Amino acid sequence: MARDTAGRGAQTKAVILRAARERFAAQGYERTTIRAVAGDAEIDPSMVMRYFGSKEKLFEAALAVDLRLPDLSAVPGGELPAALVRHFVDRWEGDPADDALLVLLRSAVTNEQAAERMREAFAAQVAPALAAAVGPERAGRVAGLVAAQLLGLGLTRYLLRLPAVTALSPQALVEGLAPALAATLGPARP
Template structure:
């Protein structure tokens, strides 16, 4: 009996490339970006990655778990936002955070995966739940931890809502004149509002 026959169907052989997991994640991001959560399937991800669907299940489990792993990698740049708060004086935190978040959207390399995440979250409740969990545990709580106020979590959420709302109108819905406005002009107008949410009375 050959080694391929002896091993359980769908399980990776011992010599399986260390890059298989990363290839599946890259394929998942590509599929979710192109099709959204609802129309993406584990079989489609496997086809794009060039692997058996059983390998996708082996490494990640369900489609929801694949989505969570894929967006965590894609959303990694945004998770550096708490550092933007800590790096400088408190009275400039609104501008630093606005500049950081809008900078992610301005860069095509980081905008595409974040846009795919947002679109999937808007279209599907399962995807939205995964996105909420990631945002709450890895971003908003870390931002709130740096805000010295009893209602720190609410302040962090309001600041995020301001920036996410601005990003949605500018980059997703593309409402004019916001969509074509100079990003520095937007930062100048949004930053004081974000500052107020985080440090105001």
């Protein structure tokens, strides 16, 4: 019985987080309300408060970002740019409305907490992942430029929905952006 209750609790929490991510992605932090998230999740607002305590804590939970980067040291140097672009395109094509990174991107321009979380995510995840590919001395600088390109893709395709970018297939995105990323990364390692 306790296991069923815990399972239902986890399921309810997941439903709330999905609704929150969608709402924060669509409206940003300022315009999102607990009542609206609860309505989207088809639950009473008191349940949102029960699980998260406040709008700020709900936002914090919705912003938890795991970039799920592959082990880049295992990717041959010449394939690294396409692998990076493909990784982000694949995750965003799955369900961009529920992607914490896109919620974070939309929110970061108006909310300092989200901007700080974005900086932390890229510093803690992208730079170390790239260190194996480009060397630790260049990883921080290169990670910033890689982030600019990939977040630019996220912004133009999934948030602003620029027609010229949304019209491209995922493979065309990889083929179009991989050369730019290759220039950013520098000479391929053997």
